[in-house]
Amino acid sequence: MPAAPSPKLSTPAGQGGPPPEILAAFEAAKGFMPVDEGLALYAAAVEAGRLGLPLLEVGTYCGRSTVLLADAAREAGVTALTVDHHRGSEEQQPGWDYHDPETVDPEVGLMDTLPAFRRTLHRAGLEDHVIALVGRSPQVAKVWNSPVALVFVDGGHTDEHANADYAGWAPHLAPGGLLVIHDVFPEPEDEFTGQAPYRVYLRALASGAFTEVSATGSLRVLKRTGDGI
Numbered sequence: 001m002p003a004a005p006s007p008k009l010s011t012p013a014g015q016g017g018p019p020p021e022i023l024a025a026f027e028a029a030k031g032f033m034p035v036d037e038g039l040a041l042y043a044a045a046v047e048a049g050r051l052g053l054p055l056l057e058v059g060t061y062c063g064r065s066t067v068l069l070a071d072a073a074r075e076a077g078v079t080a081l082t083v084d085h086h087r088g089s090e091e092q093q094p095g096w097d098y099h100d101p102e103t104v105d106p107e108v109g110l111m112d113t114l115p116a117f118r119r120t121l122h123r124a125g126l127e128d129h130v131i132a133l134v135g136r137s138p139q140v141a142k143v144w145n146s147p148v149a150l151v152f153v154d155g156g157h158t159d160e161h162a163n164a165d166y167a168g169w170a171p172h173l174a175p176g177g178l179l180v181i182h183d184v185f186p187e188p189e190d191e192f193t194g195q196a197p198y199r200v201y202l203r204a205l206a207s208g209a210f211t212e213v214s215a216t217g218s219l220r221v222l223k224r225t226g227d228g229i
Contacts, residue, residue: 018042022071025124030116031064033182040216041152041180042068048150048178049076056148056172058137058165059155059182060084062113063120069152070126081148083133083140084155086114137161141168148172153200154182162196166203170229179210179222204229 017023017039026038033041045055045068055069060082073080087110104111114134121127133140137155151169155161173179181204183197201220204210207229210222 018068018071022067022124025120025126026064026067028123029064029067029120030062030113032061033065034217037182037217037219038065038068040214040219040221041065041182042072044178044180044214044221045069045072045150046075049073049078051149051174051176052076052078053147053149053174053177054079054081055150055152056080056169057082057152057154058084058169059153060086060113060117060132062116063118065152065154065182066117066130067120067124067126069150070121070124070129074126074129078149080130081133082117082130083135083137084113084117085136086117086134087111138164138168141172144169144172146172147174147177149174149177150180151177152180152182153197157183157196159196159199162200163203166200167229170204170209173224175224177224178213179204179224181220181222183218184220185218 018026027035048055049072055073055078057066057069057080060066061084066080066082069080117132121130151173153162153165153169155165170179181197181201184201185195186198188195204222205212209224209226209228211225212220213223214221
């Protein structure tokens, strides 16, 4: 098992979190991330933004966490990138607890969270600070060839998808960059919602390329301190 996490990331002096209007936009958006984890993600994004490279998210949904990354990117003078096919992950499909009927396109009968995402960014005034990469994460990762300062893994929760997100994007993480993994639940009863991200988290630590920086709820922040994945 990994060693106990070190103290949480600090934010710059005088900056304890996002501006009130950004936090309000985060809370108003559709999504599942609680506020404490959102604040930890924001702190990580602020820290990573100092590298002067883009901040990348895998798993956009309706843009709840994107709001935080976009504001941190704006402050750092970089761009937030967010990757999603916008058809929903497994647990968001009809018949599952996390399904929202409002996200279904009535014309095609499939989920389409892209319109909700665009509304979220518009309401937050952050459209100019985000590039939406619409497609399957492994496909986008294959054609991406630039380093990023942060990789936030929050996509599909099967082993296949979580590992593909990690394997596709972690190689693009710059030295000193941050790998953030959401929905890390070590307990077996959380098999569907969290065990795949937990196994990715263990894989990253076992690689020797990452050192854990903080743990907040189900959010884990790791720093690239070596080569490989």
